[in-house]
Amino acid sequence: MSNSYVIVGDGIAGASAAETLREEAPDAEITVLTDEGESLYNRILIKEYAKGKLPEAPISIHQEEWYDDHDVDLRLNTVVVDIDVENDAIHTHEGETFEYDSLLLAIGGTPQQLPVENADADGIHHFWTFQDARRIKESVEDAEKAVIVGAGLLGIDFAAICGAQDVEAKYLMRGDNWWRYALSEEGAELMHEAMRKRGVEPVFDSGVDRFEVDDDGHVEAAVDPSGDRYECDFAGVAIGLNFNTELVENTPLEVEDGLVVDEYMRTNVDNVFAAGDITTFNDLVLGEQAKNGSWGSAKEQGTVAARNMLEYESEAFEWVSSYSITHFDFPFLSFGHPTLGDDSVEATTAEGEWRRVALKNGKVVGGVLIGDLSPQSAFKQLMREGRDVSGQTELLMEPGFSVDDLAATTQQ
Amino acid sequence: MSLRETGRRLRLRRTGWIPPDARVRHYDELGEEAQILVRELAGRPRTAPETGDLDDGDFVKFTDYYQVRTR
Numbered sequence: 001m002s003n004s005y006v007i008v009g010d011g012i013a014g015a016s017a018a019e020t021l022r023e024e025a026p027d028a029e030i031t032v033l034t035d036e037g038e039s040l041y042n043r044i045l046i047k048e049y050a051k052g053k054l055p056e057a058p059i060s061i062h063q064e065e066w067y068d069d070h071d072v073d074l075r076l077n078t079v080v081v082d083i084d085v086e087n088d089a090i091h092t093h094e095g096e097t098f099e100y101d102s103l104l105l106a107i108g109g110t111p112q113q114l115p116v117e118n119a120d121a122d123g124i125h126h127f128w129t130f131q132d133a134r135r136i137k138e139s140v141e142d143a144e145k146a147v148i149v150g151a152g153l154l155g156i157d158f159a160a161i162c163g164a165q166d167v168e169a170k171y172l173m174r175g176d177n178w179w180r181y182a183l184s185e186e187g188a189e190l191m192h193e194a195m196r197k198r199g200v201e202p203v204f205d206s207g208v209d210r211f212e213v214d215d216d217g218h219v220e221a222a223v224d225p226s227g228d229r230y231e232c233d234f235a236g237v238a239i240g241l242n243f244n245t246e247l248v249e250n251t252p253l254e255v256e257d258g259l260v261v262d263e264y265m266r267t268n269v270d271n272v273f274a275a276g277d278i279t280t281f282n283d284l285v286l287g288e289q290a291k292n293g294s295w296g297s298a299k300e301q302g303t304v305a306a307r308n309m310l311e312y313e314s315e316a317f318e319w320v321s322s323y324s325i326t327h328f329d330f331p332f333l334s335f336g337h338p339t340l341g342d343d344s345v346e347a348t349t350a351e352g353e354w355r356r357v358a359l360k361n362g363k364v365v366g367g368v369l370i371g372d373l374s375p376q377s378a379f380k381q382l383m384r385e386g387r388d389v390s391g392q393t394e395l396l397m398e399p400g401f402s403v404d405d406l407a408a409t410t411q412q
Numbered sequence: 413m414s415l416r417e418t419g420r421r422l423r424l425r426r427t428g429w430i431p432p433d434a435r436v437r438h439y440d441e442l443g444e445e446a447q448i449l450v451r452e453l454a455g456r457p458r459t460a461p462e463t464g465d466l467d468d469g470d471f472v473k474f475t476d477y478y479q480v481r482t483r
Binding site: 042044045048053054055056057058059294295296323324326328330331373374376377380 | 434436440441447471
C-alpha cells in the first residue's frame with residue numbers, strides 16, 4: 001500500500017483529503033503544498049468578510065497548528081512548477097522536490113480577466129481568495145460608484161458587497177436577465193428587484209468594451225459595446241475561471257476542461273488523483289462527464305479521492321450538489337446542473353417564490369428555487385434515484401411537493 | 413448528520429453581531445437535516461430537536477445571521 005501522499009492545494013478538496021488520509025492511514029506521510037500564504041479558510045464566507053458583516057477570525061478553518069497536531073507537513077507559499085508523473089515527483093519554484101507514492105491535485109482555478117483594454121487597471125477586482133476579499137473590502141470602502149460584470153453566481157457576490165457597503169453600482173449584463181442560462185426573466189426579476197433595493201442597478205444587453213483609467217492608472221469608467229459610459233472607482237469582474245491545467249500540460253494526464261477523472265477521482269495515471277474545481281468527473285447521477293464548483297462537492301471529492309488513494313474503487317463519488325445565495329431577505333438555491341437538460345418546467349408558486357426544474361430524458365438534472373427552498377430535498381432525491389417524471393412534471397411545481405406525490409415509476 | 417438523541421431542543425436567534433471567536437457556518441456547509449432545520453426555524457419562534465451539525469453558540473449564515481441556542 002502507498003504510504004507517502006502529496007496533496008497540491010489546501011482548499012476544501014485538498015484539506016478534506018488530508019483529513020481523511022490521516023484518519024484512515026495513521027502512519028502515512030502526508031505533505032500539503034499550497035501557493036497561498038495561509039492555510040485552509042472558509043471560501044464560502046469570504047464574501048461576508050468583504051461585505052463587512054464578518055470579522056476575519058471565524059473564516060479560518062485550519063490554523064497552522066492543526067497540521068502540526070495531525071502530523072501533516074504543510075508548505076505555504078509553495079509554487080509547483082513541474083509534475084513528473086513518470087518519476088513520481090513534484091518540483092517547486094523554490095527548488096525543492098517532493099516524491100510521492102500517490103498524488104492528489106486539488107489545484108482549482110484562477111479568475112478570468114476580461115479580454116478588453118485596461119482590464120488589469122487598479123480598482124478592477126476579481127474574487128477568489130481571502131486575499132482578494134481583503135483587497136475588495138478595502139477598495140470598496142473607499143468607493144462611491146461601482147461597475148459589476150459577470151451575470152452569474154459569483155458576480156452577484158460583488159452586487160451584494162456593493163449593496164452592503166452603500167456603493168452605487170451598475171451591474172452590466174450581456175443578456176436580458178441575470179444568470180440567463182438557468183433562470184427565465186420571471187425568476188430573474190426577483191433577483192433584479194433585490195439588487196435594486198440595495199442600490200445595484202442591472203443594465204441589460206450590455207457588457208464591457210473597455211475600461212478607462214485616470215492619470216494614475218486607476219479605473220474611472222467602463223464603456224459598454226453601445227458606447228454607454230459608466231463611471232466607477234471600483235469594478236468587480238466575475239466572468240468565470242480558468243482551470244489551472246497549465247501545470248500538467250507536459251504530462252500524460254488527460255485534460256478536457258479540467259483534469260479528467262473517473263468516479264473514484266483517479267486520473268488516467270494510476271497513482272495520480274484529482275479533486276475539487278479542477279476535475280471533469282464521471283458524474284454517476286447525471287450519467288455523463290460533468291464539472292462542479294460547489295463547496296460541498298469539493299469537500300466530498302477530497303474525501304472520496306483520499307479513500308481511493310488508500311484503496312482504489314473503495315468508494316465512488318455520487319453527489320447532488322447545491323449552492324445557495326443568502327445575500328437577500330429571501331433564499332436562493334441552485335441544485336444539480338440547472339443549465340443542462342432538454343426540457344424544463346417553471347412556476348411562480350407564491351408571491352416572491354419561484355422555481356424551475358431542468359429535465360433530461362424525463363429525469364430531473366437540476367433546478368433553481370427562489371424564496372421557498374422546501375422542495376430541495378425532494379428534488380435531490382429524485383436526482384439520486386434517477387426517477388422518470390415524464391407526464392408528471394407539473395406536480396413538481398406544486399407547493400409542498402413531495403416525492404410521494406408521484407405515481408410509482410421505474411427507478412434506474 | 414443525524415439528529416442527536418439528547419432530549420434538548422434547539423432554536424435560532426437572529427443576531428447582527430458576530431464575535432471574533434465565533435464558529436460560523438454557512439447554510440451550504442450544513443448537512444441536509446440541519447438545512448431543513450435552519451429553513452424551518454430561521455425567523456420563527458420555534459424549536460426543534462438538536463441536530464449533530466449545529467452546536468450551542470454556533471452562528472449560521474442564512475438570509476440573516478442566526479445564533480444557535482439549545483436547552
